[in-house]
Amino acid sequence: MDTPNPVTTPLAADFSRSERLFPKLTPAQLARIAAHGRRRATTRGEVLIEVGDRIVPCFVVVSGEIQVLQVSGGTETVIVSHGPGSVSGEANLISGRPSVARLRISEPGEVLELSRDQLLALVQTDAELSEILMRAFILRRVELIARDVGGVVVIGSTYNAGTLRIREFLTRNGHPFHFVDLDRDADAQELLDRFDVSLADVPVLICGGETVLRNPSNAQIADCLGFNENVDQTRVNDLVVVGAGPAGLAAAVYGASEGLNVLVLESNVPGGQAGSSSRIENYLGFPTGISGLELTSRAYAQALKFGARVIVAKGATRLACDGQRYTVEIDGGPKVPARTVIIATGAAYRKPALENLSMFEGAGVYYGATPMEAQLCLGEEVVVVGGGNSAGQAAVFLAQTTRRVHVLVRGDGLGDTMSRYLIRRIEETPSIVVRTRTQIVGLEGSGRLERIRWRDDRTGDVEAHDIGHVFMMTGAVPNTRWLDGCIALDGKGFVKTGPDLSAEELSAARWPPGRPPYLLETNRPGIFAVGDVRGGNVKRVASAVGEGSIAVAFVHQVLRP
Ligand SMILES: Cc1cc2nc3c(=O)[nH]c(=O)nc-3n(C[C@H](O)[C@H](O)[C@H](O)COP(=O)(O)OP(=O)(O)OC[C@H]3O[C@@H](n4cnc5c(N)ncnc54)[C@H](O)[C@@H]3O)c2cc1C
Numbered sequence: 001m002d003t004p005n006p007v008t009t010p011l012a013a014d015f016s017r018s019e020r021l022f023p024k025l026t027p028a029q030l031a032r033i034a035a036h037g038r039r040r041a042t043t044r045g046e047v048l049i050e051v052g053d054r055i056v057p058c059f060v061v062v063s064g065e066i067q068v069l070q071v072s073g074g075t076e077t078v079i080v081s082h083g084p085g086s087v088s089g090e091a092n093l094i095s096g097r098p099s100v101a102r103l104r105i106s107e108p109g110e111v112l113e114l115s116r117d118q119l120l121a122l123v124q125t126d127a128e129l130s131e132i133l134m135r136a137f138i139l140r141r142v143e144l145i146a147r148d149v150g151g152v153v154v155i156g157s158t159y160n161a162g163t164l165r166i167r168e169f170l171t172r173n174g175h176p177f178h179f180v181d182l183d184r185d186a187d188a189q190e191l192l193d194r195f196d197v198s199l200a201d202v203p204v205l206i207c208g209g210e211t212v213l214r215n216p217s218n219a220q221i222a223d224c225l226g227f228n229e230n231v232d233q234t235r236v237n238d239l240v241v242v243g244a245g246p247a248g249l250a251a252a253v254y255g256a257s258e259g260l261n262v263l264v265l266e267s268n269v270p271g272g273q274a275g276s277s278s279r280i281e282n283y284l285g286f287p288t289g290i291s292g293l294e295l296t297s298r299a300y301a302q303a304l305k306f307g308a309r310v311i312v313a314k315g316a317t318r319l320a321c322d323g324q325r326y327t328v329e330i331d332g333g334p335k336v337p338a339r340t341v342i343i344a345t346g347a348a349y350r351k352p353a354l355e356n357l358s359m360f361e362g363a364g365v366y367y368g369a370t371p372m373e374a375q376l377c378l379g380e381e382v383v384v385v386g387g388g389n390s391a392g393q394a395a396v397f398l399a400q401t402t403r404r405v406h407v408l409v410r411g412d413g414l415g416d417t418m419s420r421y422l423i424r425r426i427e428e429t430p431s432i433v434v435r436t437r438t439q440i441v442g443l444e445g446s447g448r449l450e451r452i453r454w455r456d457d458r459t460g461d462v463e464a465h466d467i468g469h470v471f472m473m474t475g476a477v478p479n480t481r482w483l484d485g486c487i488a489l490d491g492k493g494f495v496k497t498g499p500d501l502s503a504e505e506l507s508a509a510r511w512p513p514g515r516p517p518y519l520l521e522t523n524r525p526g527i528f529a530v531g532d533v534r535g536g537n538v539k540r541v542a543s544a545v546g547e548g549s550i551a552v553a554f555v556h557q558v559l560r561p
Contacts, residue, residue, distance in 0.1 A: 037114035064109020150176030156203030161362025245272020247531025248344030250548030256306035267315025271296030276368030347476030364449020369394035386473035392422030494535035
């Protein structure tokens, strides 16, 4: 019998990056898209989309060609050309943010035009096209980031806290920018002169090539770059989710995909604490680990794909729960009515009581260990403070690129507070030194951290070390101040839910008779708390995601007539 020829199965890698970035759709796929959009003729030179346009349709080329152009200082550079079967657009089609490029017809012909709503309807209902298009849009945004196509320039210093904040805000929002480092780039002074800004003004953000923002807040940056849509204060939302960490994003994905009209409010950037994690290795389904930024960016894109509206850099400042309907007040004044609310505001980093801590935040003192912070201390000696998993991850991650990592722990060891796998990694990494019963007692430096002092609590001895980088990974306190007496909290400020609520707390909130609160429900019917902000929650990404998803099932019960 002849030996059969082995079948060659193409490896995933054969499906090249360029095919994933610029897929050519089949006639059958084009026919399915045609059902969602309108077919129209194009003329040579016609501008389909201008840089900064808010309303950005998606174009599928039937015949002819579309050029995608980067526009900088009046000069155009072709980023890519779309021919027949190719689809225009990138992640901003899903997020609803303004266009960062110009689209012009270079060869006349025909296109299929889909509005953003039509595109969202398509990716929500057609699994095959959703996979092809969502992947292409996300990869194209990655390319735009790599090429700094976004019309944003940040001028600042690597060791300046404000500069670090702005770079993190843009990075975690997936917005491309060009960074000009005053300490290293020769053309920095020329740029300062051109935009009439002085060294005292940095960090400076130049938005759209003209607007100069001096040390802007995240909210100002979001406004300038058009990150947020206008908040409609008359629209009653089925669900307002407050906080876009893993718990809030999970609630948004499940709520929006199950047909609810969902508004998400995020005071900073989507991703929460998880977004600042260098590598999450214990989240189900990622055996090789995944960076917090990557995991939460995917979740954010997924929430947008299903139609959730997400406002960034504007948090909830108050929850009004005395009227007939709940109202969430947003930073800057708007008030949004809600039939149900999910509180997912997580926790904020606990700050040790060190006199001049704020002076060095971002200038030697950090609360997250991501590749951005790691770059700042390449080959140097660093200190990680804390004995929990976030400290362990930070130590292991930083040990790859630094000379030595000192882990300072107040307790006798790591066994009670850190997962075994991290303890083992630490033990196996010779450049990590664990110092038990030791705490930082002083920070010194002018402009940036130069020296720290730590004390051995066993002996009382204080040592000074010329170390300029400290990572504070000392746990977190719940973000519940904005709830202002409306919701029952436990002794530590976490939100009480379900069986943890006492009869007194329920009657004080005039809980209606008929049913007890659902599992994740607070002492107000239809208001739920999920993730790290909830009393008794296990502080893990998986439990945050699980609770966010489960809460949506209870939201449906409450909304049911
Ligand atoms: C460095 C680090 C590493 C970690 N690594 C792991 C790990 O490997 N595995 C693991 O399972 N867990 C890990 N954790 C824990 C995990 O990240 C958290 O348990 C999880 O992020 C909690 O999710 P959450 O959505 O409940 O809250 P958060 O992640 O805290 O998100 C809350 C969000 O709400 C926003 N917010 C706060 N107040 C307001 C307001 N008033 N209005 C609007 N928005 C508001 C915040 O800006 C934030 O984005 C890590 C944590 C850190 C800090």
